[in-house]
Amino acid sequence: MTDASEVPDFAPAVNGAVEAAIPVVHGMGVRAVEARRGYASSMVPVAGNGNHFGVMYAGVLFTVAEMLGGAIAVASFDGAAFYPLVKDLRIKFTRPATTDVRAEATLDEDTIVRVTREAAEVGKSDFALDATVTDADGVVVAVTTGLYQLRAHRK
Template identity: 60%
Template sequence: MREAFNEGLAQLIPVAHRMGVAAVELRPGLAVCRVPLEGNGNHLGTMYAGVLFTVAEVLGGALCLPSFDTGRFYPVVRDLKVDFRRPARSDVLARAELDQATIARVAAEAEEHGKAPFTLEAVLTDTGGTVVATTVGSYQLRKH
């Protein structure tokens, strides 16, 4: 599953792939992606804010791969709010989870109505475990 996401990212979102965004753990209800600092810095020597946004935003698609039937449904992001907390001076891990009840609700609603909204909260940490950003994303699962 992880390899499929990482290979798909190169085709579907080439800019994220070029940043080095990669899934490190994917299972139903959980997505964890990593992005390296190298090549993604800014004029301050910290990670560029757009890279942090990107690694957080792709979690919506990453989480859908093991959680929903992606042959029948696809995710879209509708909104993403970022709270930058600390400068990121190392690689960053982004983590988001959905509980099983939410997954079941979203799947049933998308089946019945052709689409279903869901909210995904993410935490981005540096390699020392310091929270560098948090996000709240509004996504929608849509029927093909």
């Protein structure tokens, strides 16, 4: 078994990529907290992300969960060979968020292996990713189900 300190954390790479490629997400304050093979978490502050009735704006909640597909892909797949994209994302808002929030998602090893194999063989492969968004007290404020795709870079 690998010690947790030996598992690479790709969060700094994810944050750098988001800042460079998707500045609006960076501007919201969305940050990858942890990104390792099969797991990603992100957070966003409530400050500056409120709406007209004093809770976190729905689009910010969507974004903090949606970006996990890219974060988990960076940590789980070979970025020199593949890139991710989102095909669909459904969100269910369960409670208003009045604090900073954290989103988390996992991808099992069998799916990682399948997606890698399929993308290498046919150029793309779909995978589903469920995320949970919680407030500072651990209360679930939203859940998402996303359909992502891993694509091979064209040669």
